[in-house]
Amino acid sequence: MALFSENSPAESASKPTRWFGRPQRESLVEGAPARPTEPQFGQDQTLETSPLSSPKPIGPRAETTGASFDALEALPGVTLAGPPHIASVHAIGPYKRVLTTGEEGGIRITAEARTQFVAIDTQAGMAIVVATQEFRETAQYATYLIDLRNAHFDVRQELIAKPEVVAAIYESGKPIKTQGVVISNREIGTFRDIVEVAHSFGTTDIHFEPRGYKDDAGIRFRVNGDLYTYASLPVQAVTKALAAAYQDLVQANTNSAGAFQETGPQSAMIPLVVGRDIVNLRWQSMNVNGGFDVALRLLDGNFKNPKVRTIEQMGWEPSQCEILNATTTVADGLTISCGPTGSGKTTLLRAMSYAYADRDIRKQFMISEPSEYPNPWLSEISVQRRPGESEESAIALYTEIIRTMMRMDPDDITVAEIRDHVVASLVMEIALTGHPVRTTVHARNIIEIFMRLMGGRLKLPSDEISSGIVNAVISQRLIPVLCECALPARRVMHAEHLQILEQKFGLDTSKMRCRNEEGCAICRNEKLVSQTGKVAAGTVGVTVVGEAYEPTDEFLEHISARNWKGAEAIWRGERRTPFDDPDMRGKTYFEHALYKASGNANQIIDARVIHDSMARFDRYKVHPIPGIDV
Numbered sequence: 001m002a003l004f005s006e007n008s009p010a011e012s013a014s015k016p017t018r019w020f021g022r023p024q025r026e027s028l029v030e031g032a033p034a035r036p037t038e039p040q041f042g043q044d045q046t047l048e049t050s051p052l053s054s055p056k057p058i059g060p061r062a063e064t065t066g067a068s069f070d071a072l073e074a075l076p077g078v079t080l081a082g083p084p085h086i087a088s089v090h091a092i093g094p095y096k097r098v099l100t101t102g103e104e105g106g107i108r109i110t111a112e113a114r115t116q117f118v119a120i121d122t123q124a125g126m127a128i129v130v131a132t133q134e135f136r137e138t139a140q141y142a143t144y145l146i147d148l149r150n151a152h153f154d155v156r157q158e159l160i161a162k163p164e165v166v167a168a169i170y171e172s173g174k175p176i177k178t179q180g181v182v183i184s185n186r187e188i189g190t191f192r193d194i195v196e197v198a199h200s201f202g203t204t205d206i207h208f209e210p211r212g213y214k215d216d217a218g219i220r221f222r223v224n225g226d227l228y229t230y231a232s233l234p235v236q237a238v239t240k241a242l243a244a245a246y247q248d249l250v251q252a253n254t255n256s257a258g259a260f261q262e263t264g265p266q267s268a269m270i271p272l273v274v275g276r277d278i279v280n281l282r283w284q285s286m287n288v289n290g291g292f293d294v295a296l297r298l299l300d301g302n303f304k305n306p307k308v309r310t311i312e313q314m315g316w317e318p319s320q321c322e323i324l325n326a327t328t329t330v331a332d333g334l335t336i337s338c339g340p341t342g343s344g345k346t347t348l349l350r351a352m353s354y355a356y357a358d359r360d361i362r363k364q365f366m367i368s369e370p371s372e373y374p375n376p377w378l379s380e381i382s383v384q385r386r387p388g389e390s391e392e393s394a395i396a397l398y399t400e401i402i403r404t405m406m407r408m409d410p411d412d413i414t415v416a417e418i419r420d421h422v423v424a425s426l427v428m429e430i431a432l433t434g435h436p437v438r439t440t441v442h443a444r445n446i447i448e449i450f451m452r453l454m455g456g457r458l459k460l461p462s463d464e465i466s467s468g469i470v471n472a473v474i475s476q477r478l479i480p481v482l483c484e485c486a487l488p489a490r491r492v493m494h495a496e497h498l499q500i501l502e503q504k505f506g507l508d509t510s511k512m513r514c515r516n517e518e519g520c521a522i523c524r525n526e527k528l529v530s531q532t533g534k535v536a537a538g539t540v541g542v543t544v545v546g547e548a549y550e551p552t553d554e555f556l557e558h559i560s561a562r563n564w565k566g567a568e569a570i571w572r573g574e575r576r577t578p579f580d581d582p583d584m585r586g587k588t589y590f591e592h593a594l595y596k597a598s599g600n601a602n603q604i605i606d607a608r609v610i611h612d613s614m615a616r617f618d619r620y621k622v623h624p625i626p627g628i629d630v
Helices: 139-150 163-172 186-200 235-248 318-326 345-354 391-406 421-432 446-454 495-503 553-560 564-572 589-597 607-613
Strands: 117-123 126-131 154-160 205-209 216-223 226-234 266-274 277-288 291-300 333-338 364-368 379-382 412-415 436-441 470-482 525-529 539-549
Touching: 117 139, 117 163, 126 139, 126 163, 139 154, 186 205, 186 226, 186 235, 186 266, 186 277, 186 291, 216 235, 216 525, 226 235, 235 266, 318 470, 318 539, 333 345, 333 421, 333 446, 345 412, 345 436, 345 470, 364 391, 391 421, 412 421, 421 436, 436 446, 446 470, 446 564, 470 589, 495 607, 539 589, 553 564, 589 607
Parallel strands: 126 154, 333 436, 333 470, 364 379, 364 412, 412 436
Antiparallel strands: 117 126, 205 216, 205 291, 216 226, 226 525, 266 277, 277 291, 470 539
16 A cells, blocks of 8 residues: 655655555645545545545555656646646645644754755654755755654655745644644654544554564554554654553553553553544553564443444344343343454443343443443443452452442342453352343353353352353354455355355355455455455455353253263254254354355355354264254
């Protein structure tokens, strides 16, 4: 994704570009074209960029073929005889601020040089230089370019103008404002820029990957479940931006350490206003070989008007919603969900808490490690574990919180995660004493939930587990949803896989679709590329695939005897419909995914994702139902 040349036109042909675009800010140039009205939340948020930063659809390892001034050719008053000349301040387009006024984060120049030279900040770590032809030929000009690079700015374009144009830029330049506060700290500005772009793309996670053995740090966004490279910036610039954000933006009492460090794990929460939304950033960092990683999860942070996805909106089928919604009306008992990181477990717990019957006349509590989403309808306790904190200390803290909460007259309780025997025992005690409780554990499927509860570190008594105290068990994953430009499966899938889908699972492959890697105007985003250079395309969101089960007495008898295969046979024996039917009774999350790939569901997924990330078609074991399966 190219911008323009990194350096001068003469050097640009041999150096790769590293920035992949950013949203256009409101113009600070008096008389410049106004920024188009921003789209409302949920609408297509196609971004526009400055004429000087129009990205080109090339991979991250590709190189520019020379100075690319095609965008300038369309601007009035621009000639391209030799180095590009501009005749007006309006030819530059929107920018953030002037870097040569002596303000923090810029460079200092002499009063005399200010009549012939100006540098402007176009986006995080990027600069455009404008100078007169005469000043461009001096040694002082070259010195200022070095000063900009030493201040961690990549000079992406050098332009020539008359002194009056340089003066007009100085007169028009103003520092940007965010939430009414002037952003003079360039490092904070860089951090905010990246978060703003990520949010506009619907990103769930931002990954910063500084490495000491590389000049540049990779910045990647997770969009629709896939991870794409957005930018590469100088390692030192990224490190300073992260350090400044951790030092100045972290919410009080959420950080695991007082100051930013590269050599150990850190966690924190950062509330940030981004556009029209309030975003809560969950910070997690750790050191890796040669450097460190920082992962930011973008969460809703609006306590006054929280966005809560309902169970139905997540993508559960009606037969599954019947089980999940039933847990919101029970007087006691335990509801347990499992799934890998990023599978939507917290979203489901939140949805069930929000849907709890008679919520307006009930007292609800939630314990989180730490709090992530705004839950203004309940009382939430945020637990922040510190690096190096002993297991005994963490358990003691958790135990005291739960026991204190039980003296607060609760009606409904959510415990974000069971991690050890003490917390598991307390959660079970709450359920047994007449309170509805929902929680999560680390397991792959609903059978393994019981295996985890009764074995390993948790070691709950089998008689408690089999007493009927468990209302429902749930396992889930999130899968990308195909755009309407998806291709017929028979055109792109392996013939062997198509045959298995037809003969083993009874699916009509003529109705199935696969991801269109080229995408269309709806789904293609040329500002995001994979590490192999593929442009983000073909998907428009994510949907849940999962299994939900209300344990029966017969099922629990097998669980009590640790007869896992017998319990699974009882559960899966409840299936009464083929795999292309929305009735999910007795079906696994693999089989739910088959339905969403069959072409009959409202949200269609690519069957190849099932084979590649869940189980191979030829190895998956079907529990046959007489009269239904082929």
